[in-house]
Amino acid sequence: MSTLDAVRSWLDERVPRLLREYDVPGAAWAVLSGGEVVDGAAGVLSRATGVEATADSVFQIGSVTKLWTASLVMQLVDEGVIALDDPVRVHLPEFRIADADAAARITVRHLLSHTAGFEGDIFTDTGTGDDCVEKLVAALREVPQLFAPGAQFSYNNAGYCVLGRLVEVLRGKPFDTCLRERLIAPLGLTHAATGAIEAIMFRAAVGHVEPEPGAAVVPAPVWAMARSNAPAGSMLAMRPRDLVGFARMHLDDGRAPDGGQVLAPGTAARMRAREVDLPDLGLMGSSWGLGFERFDNPGGVVVGHDGNTIGQAAFLRMVPEAGLAVALLTNGGDAISLYRDVVGHALAALGGIALPALPAPPAQPPRIDAERFTGTYSAEVFDLTVSQDADGRIWIDQVPKGALVEMGGRVERTELVAHRDDALIPLRADRGMHMPHVFLGDDGTGHALYLHLGRAIRRAGA
Numbered sequence: 074m075s076t077l078d079a080v081r082s083w084l085d086e087r088v089p090r091l092l093r094e095y096d097v098p099g100a101a102w103a104v105l106s107g108g109e110v111v112d113g114a115a116g117v118l119s120r121a122t123g124v125e126a127t128a129d130s131v132f133q134i135g136s137v138t139k140l141w142t143a144s145l146v147m148q149l150v151d152e153g154v155i156a157l158d159d160p161v162r163v164h165l166p167e168f169r170i171a172d173a174d175a176a177a178r179i180t181v182r183h184l185l186s187h188t189a190g191f192e193g194d195i196f197t198d199t200g201t202g203d204d205c206v207e208k209l210v211a212a213l214r215e216v217p218q219l220f221a222p223g224a225q226f227s228y229n230n231a232g233y234c235v236l237g238r239l240v241e242v243l244r245g246k247p248f249d250t251c252l253r254e255r256l257i258a259p260l261g262l263t264h265a266a267t268g269a270i271e272a273i274m275f276r277a278a279v280g281h282v283e284p285e286p287g288a289a290v291v292p293a294p295v296w297a298m299a300r301s302n303a304p305a306g307s308m309l310a311m312r313p314r315d316l317v318g319f320a321r322m323h324l325d326d327g328r329a330p331d332g333g334q335v336l337a338p339g340t341a342a343r344m345r346a347r348e349v350d351l352p353d354l355g356l357m358g359s360s361w362g363l364g365f366e367r368f369d370n371p372g373g374v375v376v377g378h379d380g381n382t383i384g385q386a387a388f389l390r391m392v393p394e395a396g397l398a399v400a401l402l403t404n405g406g407d408a409i410s411l412y413r414d415v416v417g418h419a420l421a422a423l424g425g426i427a428l429p430a431l432p433a434p435p436a437q438p439p440r441i442d443a444e445r446f447t448g449t450y451s452a453e454v455f456d457l458t459v460s461q462d463a464d465g466r467i468w469i470d471q472v473p474k475g476a477l478v479e480m481g482g483r484v485e486r487t488e489l490v491a492h493r494d495d496a497l498i499p500l501r502a503d504r505g506m507h508m509p510h511v512f513l514g515d516d517g518t519g520h521a522l523y524l525h526l527g528r529a530i531r532r533a534g535a
Contacts, residue, residue, distance in 0.1 A: 080104060080422050081111040084415065089115040091414055095505075096290055097406035098281050099126035102415060103313035105321055105398040106423045112314045118404065119279040121292045130276040131266055131310040132402035133297065134387040135380020138306035139233050141319065143185055143364025144336060145240045145251055147344060150181075151337035154243055157182040157363070165239050168210065172218035179222045181239070184232040185363040186348040190220045193229030193528060194454045196307075196476035198299035203247040209301035210238045216453075219523075219531050225513075226349045226361060227529035230305040237304020248304055259329045260318050265311040267303070269296055272310045280384020281405025290405040293384040299476075306380050313400040320391050320398035345376045345393065352511040352525045353496075355432030356409075372426045388412045392424040410505035432509050434498050438490035440465040446497060446512050450524040451533040455482070457524060459489070459497075459510075467497060469510070 084102060092100060092115055099116030114126040149155045155164055158180050162168050170176045170191045183189040195216060199208035213231060220227070237248045244251050249267040257265050266272035281290035298307035322329060323344070327336030344363040351357055358366035368375040373394055380387035386408035388401045399419045401412055413428055420426040443461045450457045454477040458470045467489040473482030489510060492498035496511045514522030516535040523529045 076422060077104065077106045077109055077111055080106075080419055081113065083418060083422075084111075085113055087418075088113070088411075088415060091411055092116045092406075095407035095410045097408060097411050098290065098404050099130075099278060100401060100403045100411060100415075101126055101128060101130055101132060101278075101313050102402070103128075103317045103400045104419050104423070105317040105324075105396075107396065110314055110317060112312075118276060119292050120281065120290075121279070124276065126278065127276055128314065129264055129312050130278055131264055131272055131312050132278040132387065132404060133280070133308070133310045133380070133382045133385040134306070134316060134389075134402065135382045135385065136230075136306035137316070137378045137380040137387050137389050138304070138309040140323075140364050140378050140389070141252060141256055141309065142233050142236050142240070142304045143344060144323075145255055146181065146185065146236050147336060147340050147363065148255060149240070149243055151340055155181055155239075157185070161235060161239065165210075165235070165242060168235060169214045170216045170218060171214070175218045175222055181236070182348070182363070183222050184229070184236050186361055187226050187229050187232065188223050188349050189229055189232045190222050190224060190227065191218050191229070191231070192216045192453050193227060193231045194452060194476075195231040195234075196299055196302055196454070198476075199301040201300050203249075205299070205301040206234055206238050206241060206248055206304060209234050209299075217531075219529050225529060226351050227525075228527045230302060233305040234302055240304075249308075252309070256319070256335065259331075259333065259335050260315075260322055261330050262311065262315040262318055265309070265315050268300065268308045272296075275312075277310065278385060278402070278404040280382060282384045290384070293405075295383060298382055307382065313402050316387075316389060316400040316402070317398045320389060320400070324391060324393060324396055324398060342393075345374075351527075352513065353493075354509050354511060354525070354527060355429075356506055356508055357527050368429075370426055370429065373424070375420065375424075375426055386412075388416055390416055390420060392420065392426060395424040397424045407505045413505075431505075431507065432492070432498060433507050434490050434492065434500050438500070441467075441491045443467045443497070445519060445521055446524075448520055449533040450530040452528065452530045456533070457530060459524070469497075 101114035103112035112128040118124045179189045199205045280293040323341040347360045359369045360367040365376045377390040391398045417428040456472045471485045488500045489497035496509045511525040512521035516522045
């Protein structure tokens, strides 16, 4: 039995039990190694219908879509239509945000590497027409600038919507059409859907959410987020075999199965190369490329992306040196723990890569003076208020706003404890995760200017 066959047997045997352990309704996976692909599935697509998941079922890939958007942009770079360091407004003169100077300086590279610096979680629903991305970009006019372009990393969904609009303008076609003509068709992908109307032609997964903390997950009230965020990851769905088909193109230096070049030679490696370092969050990559999340592990560099929509979570990991790609698509529950078991096993068995330990609170957290951290940090979709009570315990209160309320967000209170000099960490895990809360900068009064959770959230009023 080959190593890949052994991994397939392990997955077929273990995943059904892991789904029950982690309250994940259904999952599908695919592994590419040595030019061969194995795939499988377990569980159900919806607890309301009981329809079984199969290897050909389509799940939303969420923000893994950003790799597809980045690839469409890099095709334009390959053709000489744009350059990475072109200001976006050279090609998209209508691009506006609240800071006019920043809008004029933001480049294509800034958007691809999440260093543009403006507020990024803008989920305005601008309808379902082919002009929805155009309308979303127009709605960014009042979005604030958090830091100077290029100064640091802050994950930016809206930035990828701007990139999607750039593709639309320069190709003269809607974003979904560009996806189909420039990537899905050339790669020979047969089970990929750019929206719900296409997804229902397949066995399509439904997301599942907790009706209240700690309760078993139930089907989500809606299938997808707003189409206006399609370039950032609100709509694209596919089976895992098609997702690793996309990954194979990147591992094969941009070549399609028929030998044609989807990306110019060298472009795929350029996209994976380090562009910016991240704060030490422990749950995201250590650096970022032109679209790709990078995990700089002792055993070698792993690249990929994660995706989260309403009750669905997706994971893509690639080990370029080993020609290895692993895709895991899920529809609810503790997807992080499932990812660590499933993807972790495949990476170790086929690539010799061990996933790093997850960050966790100390067994005996010390009491600290949290004055530097306290205060309210405000974003488009929530306010986060850090406080310290008379007993020295530290709390963070999340109050959802705008689109997050519409998506079912609720007020949450979480206890934080000391983690590092610049970070606090939740005392209790959320779906298997303790996300470090990193505090950066100074507002001029000795308080942190940013709370960083993958996004840089600026102190209110600073």
